[in-house]
Amino acid sequence: MSRTGTGSTNDPRRLLALDPAQIRKARALARKAGGPVVKIAKRHTTVSVERAVLRLAGLEGADVEGIPWVSRLVDVVREQVGLEHGVSLPVWDALLRTEDDLLTLAQKAAAGSVQFRIPSGKDSIRAAKAARSAVSVGIRRIDTNRRQRDRMIAKFGNPPAPWIYLIVATGDIYEDIPQAQAAAREGADVIAVIRSTGQSLLDYVPEGATREGYAGTYATQENFRLMRAALDETSAELGRYVRLTNYASGLCMPEIAALAGLERLDMMLNDSMYGILFRDINPIRTFVDQRFSRQIHARAGIIINTGEDNYLTTADAVEAAHTVTVSQLLNEFFAKEAGLEDWQLGLGHAFEINPTVPDSFRLELAHALLARTLFPDAPLKWMPPTKHMTGDIFNGFLHDGFFNLAGILTGQGILLVGMMTEAVVTPWLSDRDLALQNVRYVFNTAGNLREDFRPPPDGFIASRAKEVLGEAVDLLEAIVDDTLLDAIGDGTFGLMKRPANAGRGLEGVVAKDRDYLNPATDMLDEGATR
Amino acid sequence: MSEKTSKKTSIVRPYGDTTGDGMVQVSFTLPVKHDKRAEGAALQLAKKMGLDPAMVVHAKPMGPDFTFFIVYGSVHHLVDLREVVVIERDYPLLSPKEVNTAVKKGLHRPLVIVGACIGTDAHTVGIDAILNIKGFAGEKGLEYYTELKVVNLGAQVAVPDLVEQARIHQADAVLVSQVVTQRDAHLHNTREMSAAFREAFPASRRPLLVVGGPRFDESMSADLGVNRIFGKGTTPGEVASYLVNALVPNGEKSA
Numbered sequence: 001m002s003r004t005g006t007g008s009t010n011d012p013r014r015l016l017a018l019d020p021a022q023i024r025k026a027r028a029l030a031r032k033a034g035g036p037v038v039k040i041a042k043r044h045t046t047v048s049v050e051r052a053v054l055r056l057a058g059l060e061g062a063d064v065e066g067i068p069w070v071s072r073l074v075d076v077v078r079e080q081v082g083l084e085h086g087v088s089l090p091v092w093d094a095l096l097r098t099e100d101d102l103l104t105l106a107q108k109a110a111a112g113s114v115q116f117r118i119p120s121g122k123d124s125i126r127a128a129k130a131a132r133s134a135v136s137v138g139i140r141r142i143d144t145n146r147r148q149r150d151r152m153i154a155k156f157g158n159p160p161a162p163w164i165y166l167i168v169a170t171g172d173i174y175e176d177i178p179q180a181q182a183a184a185r186e187g188a189d190v191i192a193v194i195r196s197t198g199q200s201l202l203d204y205v206p207e208g209a210t211r212e213g214y215a216g217t218y219a220t221q222e223n224f225r226l227m228r229a230a231l232d233e234t235s236a237e238l239g240r241y242v243r244l245t246n247y248a249s250g251l252c253m254p255e256i257a258a259l260a261g262l263e264r265l266d267m268m269l270n271d272s273m274y275g276i277l278f279r280d281i282n283p284i285r286t287f288v289d290q291r292f293s294r295q296i297h298a299r300a301g302i303i304i305n306t307g308e309d310n311y312l313t314t315a316d317a318v319e320a321a322h323t324v325t326v327s328q329l330l331n332e333f334f335a336k337e338a339g340l341e342d343w344q345l346g347l348g349h350a351f352e353i354n355p356t357v358p359d360s361f362r363l364e365l366a367h368a369l370l371a372r373t374l375f376p377d378a379p380l381k382w383m384p385p386t387k388h389m390t391g392d393i394f395n396g397f398l399h400d401g402f403f404n405l406a407g408i409l410t411g412q413g414i415l416l417v418g419m420m421t422e423a424v425v426t427p428w429l430s431d432r433d434l435a436l437q438n439v440r441y442v443f444n445t446a447g448n449l450r451e452d453f454r455p456p457p458d459g460f461i462a463s464r465a466k467e468v469l470g471e472a473v474d475l476l477e478a479i480v481d482d483t484l485l486d487a488i489g490d491g492t493f494g495l496m497k498r499p500a501n502a503g504r505g506l507e508g509v510v511a512k513d514r515d516y517l518n519p520a521t522d523m524l525d526e527g528a529t530r
Numbered sequence: 531m532s533e534k535t536s537k538k539t540s541i542v543r544p545y546g547d548t549t550g551d552g553m554v555q556v557s558f559t560l561p562v563k564h565d566k567r568a569e570g571a572a573l574q575l576a577k578k579m580g581l582d583p584a585m586v587v588h589a590k591p592m593g594p595d596f597t598f599f600i601v602y603g604s605v606h607h608l609v610d611l612r613e614v615v616v617i618e619r620d621y622p623l624l625s626p627k628e629v630n631t632a633v634k635k636g637l638h639r640p641l642v643i644v645g646a647c648i649g650t651d652a653h654t655v656g657i658d659a660i661l662n663i664k665g666f667a668g669e670k671g672l673e674y675y676t677e678l679k680v681v682n683l684g685a686q687v688a689v690p691d692l693v694e695q696a697r698i699h700q701a702d703a704v705l706v707s708q709v710v711t712q713r714d715a716h717l718h719n720t721r722e723m724s725a726a727f728r729e730a731f732p733a734s735r736r737p738l739l740v741v742g743g744p745r746f747d748e749s750m751s752a753d754l755g756v757n758r759i760f761g762k763g764t765t766p767g768e769v770a771s772y773l774v775n776a777l778v779p780n781g782e783k784s785a
Contacts, residue, residue: 182593197666198655214655278664280673280682314663314670386668423668430559433592504684 010451012411013376016369016465017457022473023374029476030329033484038337040485041291044284045516047203047508049292050074050087052254053520055262056138057131059102060221062207069106070255071204076109080116084513088131093119096130118515132519136530139299139523142261146301149241149264152232156241159189162382162407162415164439165245169194169426171213173223177230182429184234184242187436190267190414192245193227195219200250200279201504205259215426219246219256224263243267245305248293249275251285251505257293261300267346267414268297271307272334273327277493278310282503283485287334294338295524304340305414306331309350309383311493317352317387321367322471323493324349328371329476330484332378339524342377346414350383351403359460361402366464368410369455373465382407384418396420397438404442409450415439540611552604554581559598564591572599580605619768621775626675629770633677636778643672643773644696644737645705646683649719654685656707656742660766669765678770689723693730696737702777703738705769708746716743717754724755738776740769 051070062068077087094116095105108114119127166188168176180191196213199206209226210218217223224246231242243266248257253270260268272290275281297304308324308331315323328347335345349371353360371380384403389396400418407415417439421431455461479487491497523529546553556576562568569586576584581603588600624632633641645657659666661682663673673680681699683692696704706723708716720741727736742760751759758772 185593198658201654201658279662310664314674389668428559429592429596430557430598433590433598 010454012369012372012409012450012453014373015453015455016373016462018370018373018466018469022469026325026329026374026469026473026476027333029473029480030326030333033476033479033487034330034333034337037287037484038291038334040284041287043512044288045083045086045510045512045518046254046285046288046505047071047074047078047083047510048252048254048289049518050077050083051204051252052258052292052296053086053088053135053518054091054102055255055258056520057102057134058137059106060207061103063107063110066207068204068207069103069110072110073106076112076114077116078510081118083510085118085515086512086517088135088517088519089119089124089127089515090116092131092134093117093123093127096123096126102134124515128517128519131517132523133530135519136523136528138258138262139520140529142296142300143529145261145264146299149266149301152235152241156235156239159240161379162412163189163243163379164436165190165192165381165414165416166432166436167192167194167416167427169216171196171215171217172211173209173217173226174211176217177227179429180227181230181234183432184231184238186433187440188242188417189240190243190245191227191231192267192269192416193217193219193223195247200247200275200281203251203505203508205252205255219259221259221263224259224265228264245269248297248304249307250279251275251281251289251508253286253289253293254296257296257300257302260302261296264300265302267303267305268293269307270294270297270304271310271327271348272331273488273493274307274310276488276498276503278307278314280498280503282506282509283488283498283500285503285505285509288509290334291338292521294335294340295521298339298341298344299524301344303344303346303379303414304335305346305381306348308348309352312350312352313387317350317354318357318363321363321468322475324367325370325374325468325472326475326479327493328375329472332375342375343379345375345378346381347371347375347378348381348383351385351406351418352383352387354388355385355399355402361406362460363464364402364406365410365455366461367468368406368412369461370465370468372410372412374469379413381414381416382412383416384422386418386422389418389420389422391424393420393424396422397434400435401438401442404439405446408443408447409453411450542609542611543607544605546604552606553602554605555600555602556581557598557600559592559596561596563594564589564597568597569599572597572601576601576603580607582606621772623767624771624774626670626767626770629675629774630677632774632778636774636780637677640677640679641703641773641777642679642681642699642701643703643705644681644683644692644699644701645707646687646692646695647685647707647709648687648689648692648723649708649715654707656709656744657682657684657705660705660707660742660764660769665766667763667765669767671766672770674766675770678773689719689726692723693726696727697730701737703740703773706739706741708741708743716741716745717750720754720756728755738773740772742769 051074054070059070077090081090166183168180170176194216196216196218206218206220209222235242245267248268248270275286276283308327311323385399397420417435419427419431485500489499543552544554569589572586584603590598645661662671665671672678739756740758741756744762746759748759748761
């Protein structure tokens with residue numbers, strides 16, 4: 001496959017002559033809009049953040065009802081002493097007093113035989129020290145995993161861009177594994193295991209290997225471990241590192257991010273506003289959870305994928321083009337604030353313009369180039385058409401071909417392979433094979449076309465890109481005037497009104513006390529390993 | 531129409547490029563490695579499917595264990611149009627735009643829907659597939675419809691709370707999802723719910739009661755005391771179209 005061009009200096013990142021002052025203004029507005037939200041995020045914790053701390057300290061497993069021990073323990077601590085101080089001080093204080101291990105303590109607490117307290121003075125210092133030492137084990141495991149990934153990539157090499165991203169979604173992890181391995185052999189650089197419908201609204205992470213899901217497979221630590229081990233095998237067989245993707249979204253973002261770091265996942269879907277807008281999750285809960293999960297992703301060397309494609313499936317892809325740009329800028333701000341670097345930002349966008357709109361392909365090129373130009377060092381996640389896939393698989397195959405062509409011409413980093421059977425069935429083996437043939441056809445025949453692709457500065461594509469950027473700046477100005485939380489409450493994004501005092505998971509948000517302690521965030525902030 | 535012509539037009543075969551040629555194309559995958567025998571196997575399948583003569587026009591290995599085929603052939607089968615039976619949905623399927631227009635013109639206010647999972651059922655998969663903007667099967671959920679006001683109460687809602695919320699929000703329709711079926715919990719919960727609504731509201735002001743879940747029998751609505759039951763695979767568009775048909779005066783006509 002020819003994906004890289006042959007020594008051309010015709011870089012898609014420099015094809016549009018956008019006004020640098022306007023780009024700076026757009027970023028400054030995103031910072032201004034996001035800043036107050038970060039302050040709120042820092043002042044709160046959530047049940048899922050606290051459970052993630054316990055997971056990093058090695059607490060695994062679930063009770064007979066399948067409720068994870070981390071959930072049990074956090075619930076009991078909250079009931080007895082509240083979560084304003086975090087879970088770490090009362091838990092490690094109790095551990096020091098009882099000399100139990102973490103699992104035994106959780107079991108005893110669930111049975112009602114542990115009395116928690118907020119330690120003070122020397123007890124508090126001892127508990128904090130013990131907590132940090134326990135959590136550091138998980139942090140170091142994340143670091144070790146990152147080094148191991150780096151070593152494997154150094155040995156096998158990175159695939160050329162765009163990386164070919166394929167989805168597996170059987171509901172049964174033991175069916176997913178051979179399918180994922182087959183997809184990797186057929187050419188996938190990235191395997192994404194879609195989650196079961198509704199997992200984003202579960203306020204706990206299921207346990208163990210799972211064989212039953214609705215239109216996807218549950219994200220669990222054991223499923224992560226099984227799939228990563230299988231892909232390591234396939235990576236060695238193929239001599240290239242096959243990346244694994246899952247979803248840190250919904251109510252358990254922090255915990256799933258921690259599990260991803262502990263089990264060496266490579267990419268995670270992680271959007272700053274998706275859960276709020278599309279799942280009616282409380283905005284504060286989302287921003288707190290998101291910040292913690294992104295700190296973990298930053299540390300783990302995980303590439304995040306943001307969800308801007310969703311705006312285009314709900315609103316018109318031409319009219320709403322600028323909302324994608326605004327969301328990308330906000331996602332970038334929140335990501336950088338949490339410590340992620342440019343190479344970790346798989347900012348999303350999608351090929352969703354109605355193909356019967358005249359010049360729809362030129363509009364797509366304009367939007368894709370705009371993202372490429374605004375975020376020159378981010379990989380960018382290029383999402384295939386779904387909204388205008390009708391069941392006419394023949395037409396859909398052509399539509400996907402144009403999507404692939406736009407992706408290669410505009411230098412996208414991660415290409416989610418479109419299926420002609422989108423909206424018909426979950427992909428068959430042959431659908432995936434045909435879709436990859438489509439990709440290869442376009443890359444072989446037109447991969448180097450970008451050397452000849454120079455949209456004129458006063459032409460249709462450049463003008464449209466400027467127009468969208470202008471609309472994005474206008475919208476950002478309105479958001480800054482209104483504040484981001486109010487803008488979300490007013491229905492500025494994706495048509496949904498989501499007030500800050502409503503939505504799922506609100507009951508899991510707690511304002512921090514002055515003495516709040518979270519050894520995980522401390523170590524992530526400091527970059528410490530001990 | 532004479533007997534002769536009616537008979538002539540009622541029997542049809544697939545059309546390739548000549549009337550009556552019966553030509554069809556099919557594609558499929560067999561779990562065998564690609565060789566002569568695999569192509570023979572594809573032909574055998576095609577013959578058993580009624581394609582005769584059949585031609586394997588394309589065979590491609592997909593990995594070591596699978597082969598993909600495209601087969602053309604002529605089918606013997608005849609279709610008698612007089613014997614075609616179509617089960618009509620008893621309400622027309624409307625697009626989101628048509629639903630919004632119908633509600634606007636027919637009700638002059640948003641149509642209010644209160645949704646919940648009742649009893650101990652914590653599986654919000656069903657209610658969320660119908661209500662969340664994310665939707666299901668490529669269709670957006672009811673939250674996406676500008677003229678539908680959706681109040682999703684989530685899981686494990688007690689029946690009295692559901693009745694109270696329906697009253698507060700002046701619900702036109704109440705949607706209840708039930709996934710758990712142990713000891714017929716879904717049937718028991720639904721009967722309890724419909725009885726509570728009958729008690730709390732006079733018939734003229736009672737919201738439309740709709741339940742859904744993968745194990746319901748769609749013909750049991752009278753038995754369970756609800757207006758409608760939706761089974762497995764129901765999409766948000768079907769529910770929205772039904773609500774317009776049932777609740778909006780001249781619903782489908784004004785759309």
